[in-house]
Amino acid sequence: MRNIRLKNRGIKRRRKNRQKRPAEWLILLSIFSILILGVKFYEFMGRGYLLRSIELKCRGKIDLSVLQNNMGLKPGANMLMIDLKKIANEMERCSKIKNVKVFRNLSEGKIEIIAEERNPFLRVIEEGTGRCIDVDEKGVVIGNPAEGVKGLIFVTVSSIPQEVEYSDRNSSFVKNTLQKAVQILKEAEAQGISSEEISEIDLRNPADSVLFSSSGIEFHLGTDELSHKLKRVKRLLEETRKQGMQIEYVDLRFEKEAVVKLKT
Incomplete structure (x- = not known):
């Protein structure tokens, strides 16, 4: 009797499973049909939203021809199929661009691009050649010097x-030189020294960073304890203004005392 009951239970389970299978296939078929209809509808709607133009809003001049060729942004393209994030990523590969936002204007058939450009903060000069590049406030290379930019601090x-315009933020030149210059200027600002009081930073000697004040004083900072040394620079600049001292250079690389040379 027990064996008969077990057999009956097995038969009932198989019947239930057979009844479930058609229902599962119907669900899968329905989902697949919905997806196909969605894609077709998306393509159908896209025919009514064709690309007519691209509008770029930015401060300077940027050539969009390369972007148009790489992204296939040609008149008549389906605007719904255009990858806006990919456009932004492609534009941000340009060293001059800091941030990009891209929008679809379906009513006018237009792709709108708003690009925020990097602002020059430093102008780096190569000794002996006069070759220059502009750098932003984070030590990122912008490229060749922009015309008409005033108030930049020069870094020698x-x-x-040669490949610096295409280097990433992890290159040795960016990390060891450009970011060091930015660090000195940021720390100087934290100590109350304005950018107007600094005319140049000399980084030719890896063991000694030299800051030139706008009044012509040469401050040797070394490489460590910048915060403490720049605090002394601020104090010395105030004293020279009050007392009318004519100082040629100040060496702050020694722990206890500053070596000061007066102009003769």
Whole structure:
């Protein structure tokens, strides 16, 4: 009797499973049909939203021809199929671009691009050649010097790599030179020294960073304890203004005392 009951239970389970299978296939078929209809509807709607133009809003001049060729942004393209994030990523590969936002204007058949450009903060000069590059406030290379930019602080270096315009933020030149200059300026600002009081930073000697004040004083900072040394620079600048002292250079690389040379 027990064996008969077990057999009956097995038969009932198989019947239930057979009844479930058609229902599962119907669900899968329905989902697949919905997806196909969605894609077709998306393509159908896209025919009514064709690309007519691209509008770029930015401060300077940027050539969009390369972007149009790489992304296939040609008149008549389906606007719903255009990858806006990919456009932004492609534009941000340009060293001059800091941030990009891209929008679809379906009513006018237009792709709108708003590009925020990097602002020059430093102008780096190669010793002996006069070759220059502009750098932003984070030590990122912008490229060749922009015309008409005023108030930049000059940084003198022994050499600029030829490929620097295409280097990433992890290159040795960016990390060891450009970011060091930015660090000095940021720390100087924290100590109350304005950018107007600084005319140049000399980084030709890796063991000694030299800051030139706008009044012509040469401050040797070395490489460590910048915060403490720049605090002394601020104090010395105030004293020279009050007392009318004519100082040629100040060496702050020694722990206890500053070596000061007066102008003769």
